[in-house]
Amino acid sequence: MRRPITDDPIFEEQPPKQASRRRFSLSGWLLGWLRWLLLRALLVAFIAVLIFAIFNPPTTWTIVESARTYPIAERKWTTAEQIAPVMLRSVVAAEDANFCRHWGFDMNEIRRVVASGQRGGASTLTQQAVKNVYLWQGRSWTRKVIEAVMTPMVEAVWTKRRILEVYLNVAEFGPGIFGIHAAASHHFGTTPDRLTAVQAARLAAVLPAPKQRGTAAPSRRSRAIADGAATIAKDGRDRCFLY
Numbered sequence: 001m002r003r004p005i006t007d008d009p010i011f012e013e014q015p016p017k018q019a020s021r022r023r024f025s026l027s028g029w030l031l032g033w034l035r036w037l038l039l040r041a042l043l044v045a046f047i048a049v050l051i052f053a054i055f056n057p058p059t060t061w062t063i064v065e066s067a068r069t070y071p072i073a074e075r076k077w078t079t080a081e082q083i084a085p086v087m088l089r090s091v092v093a094a095e096d097a098n099f100c101r102h103w104g105f106d107m108n109e110i111r112r113v114v115a116s117g118q119r120g121g122a123s124t125l126t127q128q129a130v131k132n133v134y135l136w137q138g139r140s141w142t143r144k145v146i147e148a149v150m151t152p153m154v155e156a157v158w159t160k161r162r163i164l165e166v167y168l169n170v171a172e173f174g175p176g177i178f179g180i181h182a183a184a185s186h187h188f189g190t191t192p193d194r195l196t197a198v199q200a201a202r203l204a205a206v207l208p209a210p211k212q213r214g215t216a217a218p219s220r221r222s223r224a225i226a227d228g229a230a231t232i233a234k235d236g237r238d239r240c241f242l243y
Contacts, residue, residue, distance in 0.1 A: 042149070045134075049153045052133060053162065060170050061136045063178050070176035078181045080165040080241070083192045086229060087180065087200040088164055089238050091171075093228030094204035094221075096125040100160060100240035104151040127151050128208070129167040160240040168192075172210045173203060187215045201226035 056077050063072060080088065092099045098106050102124060109122040123131075130150045135143050154163065173183035180192045180203075188199050195203070202215040205222035213219075232238050 045146075045150050046153055048134060049150065049157050052166065053157045057133050057166065057170060060132055060178075062132060062172065063170070065136075066172070066176060066178075072176045072178065073182040073186055075169075075179045076181040077169055078165075078179065078192050080161050083165070083168060083180055084195040084200060085233075085238070085242055086197045087168070087192060087195050087203070088241055089229035089232045090197075090200040090204040090225055091164065091168060091207065092125065092238070092241070093232055094201075094207055094225045095128065097228060097232070097237070099125055099164075100237050104155040124151075125167055126155055126163055129163050129170075130154055132170045133166060161242075164241050171207060173206055174210050174214075177210070197226055197229065198222075201229065204229075 066072065096106065098109070104124060104126045106122060106124050109124075113122040127147055130147050131137070131143070134150060135146060158166070168180040170178060171180075172178050173180075174186065177183050177186050183203055184190050184192045184195055184199075187203060188195070190199070198218070199215075201222040202218065204225050205219055206213040206215060213221075
């Protein structure tokens with residue numbers, strides 16, 4: 001009698017194979033953790049940009065640091081409507097003539113600076129607003145990377161008019177003189193809405209070196225800024241922030 005086929009050792013039931021364990025990868029774990037951290041950091045940065053699109057920054061790291069060395073003049077938030085249009089044009093002429101034509105980075109200016117071998121000088125008003133409001137002074141790569149990430153966010157969420165308004169309210173116009181209200185009062189005994197073309201040009205001329213430059217007398221830089229502001233008004237490059 002033939003043996004049952006099931007008795008054949010060939011057909012004997014084999015024990016189930018154990019599921020292979022996934023090998024732990026340190027590099028994979030680190031990449032996953034870094035991805036999680038990066039996404040959260042980007043979310044926090046975007047929320048910070050949204051907040052100051054609506055609410056005014058109460059202070060900045062630069063102001064806090066300066067308070068250790070200089071007494072801080074009284075600050076009063078001044079809306080764009082309360083600032084003389086010539087002051088808005090003057091700061092654009094001084095710091096970022098192509099302000100209405102770029103998305104946060106002036107690529108033409110960056111290429112010009114790289115070709116000439118200069119260090120710095122291509123920073124836009126948007127980049128300066130990001131640095132002054134959210135970050136710290138200095139030339140560290142960490143700050144530059146964060147600034148590069150947040151600048152397009154600010155351009156996407158804030159209007160050009162809001163960028164100028166925030167910048168003029170946190171910029172330093174002298175030791176302990178922060179914001180256009182304090183600057184107009186300290187340097188010329190007036191208010192931002194009453195600044196003349198000459199006064200606006202002199203205030204803009206102290207940027208971005210307010211501790212080394214003054215407003216007491218006209219300078220070649222202030223005269224060039226006044227001419228530039230008039231040109232911006234004439235060719236319509238102020239439409240993105242005046243209306």
